[in-house]
Amino acid sequence: MAITPEGRSAPTLRDVAEVAGVSFKTVSNVLNDHPQVREATRVKVLAAVEQVGYRPNLAARNLRLGRSGVIGLAVPELSQAFFAQLADEVIRIAAEQDLVVLVEQTGGERERELEALRNPRLSLTDGLLLAPLGLTHEDLAPDAAGRPLVVLGEPLFPGPVDHVTMQHEAAARAATAHLLALGRRRVVLLGAHAAEDTGVAALRYAGYRAALADAGLPVDDGLVVPIETWDRQRGAEAMGRVLDAGVRMDAVFAMNDDLALGALRSLQERGLAVPRDVALVGFDDVADGRYTFPSLTTVEPGRHDIARIAVTMLRERIDDRPRGDLGPRVVAPDFRLVVRESTGAEVRARRA
Amino acid sequence: MAITPEGRSAPTLRDVAEVAGVSFKTVSNVLNDHPQVREATRVKVLAAVEQVGYRPNLAARNLRLGRSGVIGLAVPELSQAFFAQLADEVIRIAAEQDLVVLVEQTGGERERELEALRNPRLSLTDGLLLAPLGLTHEDLAPDAAGRPLVVLGEPLFPGPVDHVTMQHEAAARAATAHLLALGRRRVVLLGAHAAEDTGVAALRYAGYRAALADAGLPVDDGLVVPIETWDRQRGAEAMGRVLDAGVRMDAVFAMNDDLALGALRSLQERGLAVPRDVALVGFDDVADGRYTFPSLTTVEPGRHDIARIAVTMLRERIDDRPRGDLGPRVVAPDFRLVVRESTGAEVRARRA
DNA sequence: TTGAAAGCGGTACCAC
DNA sequence: GTGGTACCGCTTTCAA
Numbered sequence A, B: 001m002a003i004t005p006e007g008r009s010a011p012t013l014r015d016v017a018e019v020a021g022v023s024f025k026t027v028s029n030v031l032n033d034h035p036q037v038r039e040a041t042r043v044k045v046l047a048a049v050e051q052v053g054y055r056p057n058l059a060a061r062n063l064r065l066g067r068s069g070v071i072g073l074a075v076p077e078l079s080q081a082f083f084a085q086l087a088d089e090v091i092r093i094a095a096e097q098d099l100v101v102l103v104e105q106t107g108g109e110r111e112r113e114l115e116a117l118r119n120p121r122l123s124l125t126d127g128l129l130l131a132p133l134g135l136t137h138e139d140l141a142p143d144a145a146g147r148p149l150v151v152l153g154e155p156l157f158p159g160p161v162d163h164v165t166m167q168h169e170a171a172a173r174a175a176t177a178h179l180l181a182l183g184r185r186r187v188v189l190l191g192a193h194a195a196e197d198t199g200v201a202a203l204r205y206a207g208y209r210a211a212l213a214d215a216g217l218p219v220d221d222g223l224v225v226p227i228e229t230w231d232r233q234r235g236a237e238a239m240g241r242v243l244d245a246g247v248r249m250d251a252v253f254a255m256n257d258d259l260a261l262g263a264l265r266s267l268q269e270r271g272l273a274v275p276r277d278v279a280l281v282g283f284d285d286v287a288d289g290r291y292t293f294p295s296l297t298t299v300e301p302g303r304h305d306i307a308r309i310a311v312t313m314l315r316e317r318i319d320d321r322p323r324g325d326l327g328p329r330v331v332a333p334d335f336r337l338v339v340r341e342s343t344g345a346e347v348r349a350r351r352a
Numbered sequence C: 001t002t003g004a005a006a007g008c009g010g011t012a013c014c015a016c
Numbered sequence D: 001g002t003g004g005t006a007c008c009g010c011t012t013t014c015a016a
Helices: A013-020 A024-031 A039-052 A058-065 A081-096 A110-118 A168-181 A200-214 A232-244 A257-269 A303-320 B013-020 B024-031 B039-052 B058-065 B081-096 B110-118 B168-181 B200-214 B232-244 B257-269 B303-320
Strands: A070-075 A100-105 A127-130 A149-153 A162-165 A187-192 A224-226 A251-254 A279-281 A298-300 A336-338 B070-075 B100-105 B127-130 B149-153 B162-165 B187-192 B224-226 B251-254 B279-281 B298-300 B336-338
Touching (some): A013 A024, A013 A039, A070 A081, A070 A303, A081 A303, A081 B081, A081 B100, A162 A303, A168 A187, A187 A257, B168 B298, B168 B336, B232 B257, B257 B279
Parallel strands (some): A127 A149, A187 A224, A187 A251, B070 B100, B187 B251
16 A cells, blocks of 8 residues: 555555455456456455455546536525525435535626636536526527536526526416415515516516416506515515505515515514415425415425436436537426415414 | 547647647646746747637546545535525635535435445545534544544534534523523423433533523423424424413423424414513524514524634645644534514514 | 556656 | 656556
């Protein structure tokens, strides 16, 4: 075993070979399950491996193979429950496929998302799953990443790259329709984005309008509340402003759960009962909404499928890299409207 | 530029050298900011780098350097807000130090935590941050990881390895004392662990008892509620059982925020007012507690410091590896009791 | 069935 | 200042 001045260095294939009394190539054959190795040698080698405590050097293997078994996942931030849960799923599914995940945070800023695409620190990954907020589809134009890429969430069509997205519009429409079906007529929309015509906000807004149209109702601009950053604080503040302004309403559709939970607080803070006075629906099905009181009706966007499909697609890209004959694909898994107490599902308030 | 049968392969140092008309070693010198390079060559080389679109191959560099710039982070799961926020901080701080983070999930199971220690898939990391739930300190005994290791959260003393932990006992004591200072006398403790004498639960329990003792109050075993897994559902169920059993109480100290938020729901579901009827304190300062209604009083365990110290310690271990003269260290940053509405801070309910 | 030798793409020591 | 050369540890033809 090689001893360096700095101390004991890790045993290598050669060390194992020496102990086993074979060539180091044979050791490699054994470890890689090559078909032709006599059982006797195999046993002998494995014993030697055990004895010297051999651990393969992945850096060397990666260099040789040109693949690392690592994929990158770039999300705005893990503090946002949706992305944390997405990362959870991705890591879990990747692990099933013997992939390991390097997580990067972009803050949702375009600059850093671009950097994630090019970042040399990430170049040891075989491919990248990117959940962008600030990117436009021009940014992705010509193989921007220099390696396999799958975009999550944002439907930056017509993209030259694979997308795993959501049925933003259809789901928003279903959510709004659910409120209308309860007889609500003045549905506040929380989270519109001003100058955006193709992003997530625009699509969900379109779904909202479609549902109103289906019901023969006009869009009341006074009910459409723009909020750029979809977090709880903004949700609470915006809801507060709307309420304090005396806007009449009987329902709220928030573009994500964080906004919805912020809004819920503001509603309750002002003594309004949910869902009696105001029914509330969110989007994302983040865990926090399940044990609030009332629990939150929301859209489950198919997070599990998104993660599974994304990892699978990326892996196909990685394997296909040499040939490159896969066209860009866009997939949006089925969503599910999860009806809970905030729109009247079995509210079980006792006493009171 | 090397062309393989499979297509264009990435340009290497040699390709750059050829274009620049220098030896590939010179290119390496330029890229590594070696002191002695003439400005002219440097410019020439950089132009060539640009021209051929050279991107360094990290696998090769890692092999040569024996370091990858990647650290591992193993947590139970990112779906738990506390760990997601911890991961957020760790990734952020690591990025500041030009480290990148590979995230692994253990489910909090001892087997998988052990696997994370040994996992060859992780062997391309320079070191590991491990947040264990199931490990005992014997598991960590003799350099179990085979590489630098820092343990987060659990104080598995007397550990032979670095720990960054929390002031579990002192913080729990402060939290309980806060409730007692409000005049509450029957404080339910949510989340005790049965057969555990040294883990997090035991330490927080000790803090709870200490605060009671400080106030000259006895421990009422009827108020100590065991819950093994600290999630919202369990918190809600346990709280529900206690309430339905008619146990008298005027406060709850939950061992973490998830339990507290679950409990909050059960309290409200039964028409009890928080904090009027029951005051509530959690532990962790997870983001979800800030915009519930009422917002949640909790312990901020110094998460930011924990992340920063952990990354720094790990980095020291990595750099020190050859010498190995650092003794194991244990650090527990300052905590902070964050008083919010669930213990009566400026409840601003309007109307109602 | 086993072994020798040639790299994978860099870095670093040490001449020139 | 610049460049030769060895080598990090492993995989993979190709011989033996």
